[in-house]
Amino acid sequence: MREFDYRRASDVPGAVALLGADPGARYLGGGTNLVDLMKSGVERPALLVDVRELPLDRIEVTDDGGLHIGATVTNSDLAAHPEVRRRYPALTQAVLAGASGQLRNMATVGGNLLQRTRCAYFTDVSKPCNKRLPGSGCPAVAGEHHNHAILGASPHCVAVHPSDMGVALTALDAVVHYVTADGPHEVPLAEFYLPVGTTPHRETALPAGALITGVTLPPAPVAAASCYRKVRERASYAFAIGSVAAALDVRGGTVRAARLAFGAVASRPWRAHAAERALIDGPATAEAFAAAADAELAAAEPLPGNSYKVTLIRNLVVAVLTELAAECRRTEEATR
Template sequence: MREFAYLRPTDPAEAVQLLAGAPEARYLAGGTNLVDLMKLGVERPRLLVDLGRLPLGGVTPTEDGGLRIGALVPNADLAADPRVRAAYPVLSQALLAGASGQLRNRATTGGNLLQRTRCLYFQDTAKPCNRRSPGTGCPAREGVHRDLAVLGASEHCVTTHPSDLAVALAALDAVVELLGPDGARTLPVTDLYRLPGDRPHEEHRLLPGELIAAVTLPPPAPGARCAYRKVRDRASYAFALASAAGVLAVRAGRVAHVRLALGGVAPKPWRAWTAEQRLVGGPADEASFTAALEAELADARPLRDNAYKVPLARGLAVRLLCDLAAKGADR
């Protein structure tokens, strides 16, 4: 076992300074991903900065009618929060689809967003991987890639982002609050992640030492319904082959408001901007939903063994939107 130092600051600014001054340090929250990667030898920090004593918990209402979720709120608590279940059921559904009960009790909001890929080559230090060791190659392209990306990938990396929570937050227009050495700033959750391009080891837009302090949700759109759907290899505790988070408001049979994000198909939560633009103002029916998803997926570039993800994602998202439209019509 490689030795490492372990510190438990009680002030967020102290935690930021500890990490900013130590390139081989890592923040530790629930540890459900980091500890596994340390056991595999993928992560080899010399310092762990435990965030558990920081005042970054709680779910509180915002002045405009939204919610502010502390970065250390456990996934189980967030999924069970009555305000989340009532106003943002897509978020609760995504969390409950994401892991076992034991993991949800430990995993945190901030840590969930920053979990790393489960690509087999990334997790095996005996194999090359551009995301883990830049410049070594991406054997997944010709190797085992059934579960990997069909959108947003590159010749250097075809991984998928594993978070269900991030997909739901992308559809909710959530904003992350960041705290770093230069102070606080915010980013839309859709801007938190980077596509691999030719630098797949740069996974997100956090600056050195920055931590996620909270996630803010805007108030629900008037008349909108929302939901999360996920397809996986087994009924529980499995990562998405494809998933969809949708928010839809229908008035007089036409789409008044729509947000759609896809999971399991790209290196980051995939906000379906093209589909949304095509849908707003149009008829809320299966034909329109299908045409919009076909336009969204037109740039998909599947590999040898994952072409099934394109019709799977399309069908999943279309069925989700149809169900939301039907529920909206009952109001």
């Protein structure tokens, strides 16, 4: 690891000013991803601006009944918060599935959204990688790609985004708040991550030097019946090979509302809009859930080594939605 300078920010404008004055600077939250990348030589910041002491560590109910989550809230505090557990259970489940307790105690909400792919070609500086060095190529296309993208990829990059939290937040219509030298801004999480296209090194819509200050979840009664399910190659903490975040409202056996997002299948958490459209006003049956999954996965373009993900996600969608439909039925019966 090469030498770098370190500064601790005392307020948000000061943090933004420090980064604006040094193009080679990076914000430091928990460091659970950035420090690893610095050790491997992928990231080589000249300055780290520590933002952990900024007043961004609170979770608060918004005026409209949603929830605002500060950027420096730790993953542990987020998962344990009673309002998150009660109103957005899929988010708690996603965070708990994401890492060990030690990592959750350090990792922050803002840093989680900005974590970079764990593709082995990206993290090995001796290999070419368009995400790390634009124009150098994507060896994963013809190489090791069993855990790579089946949706929204391009010949320039087939890596997947590793965040579990991001999948749940995508299904729940989260909005990201950030600050630049021009003041505060916001962007829906659905637009936060950029399509791969020909520029896989451009991962988010954040302007240079922008600091994430928080995430807002809108009020969503459907989220009370929500679930996050993750499949991984070992039972202990590991990155997903496929995951689903879902929320469902079923009344009288008919789907009234649905939210669905997939993880570990694309360069960003994948909102399953086609599946949601297929579900609305349809029967809450396994057959209908499978048809909805097929509607979304019709766009899949798997590589030879990861075509299993199509079947995996399909089965996962059916299992999760069937579980949520049963929960909705029990709630409906209890209120009669």
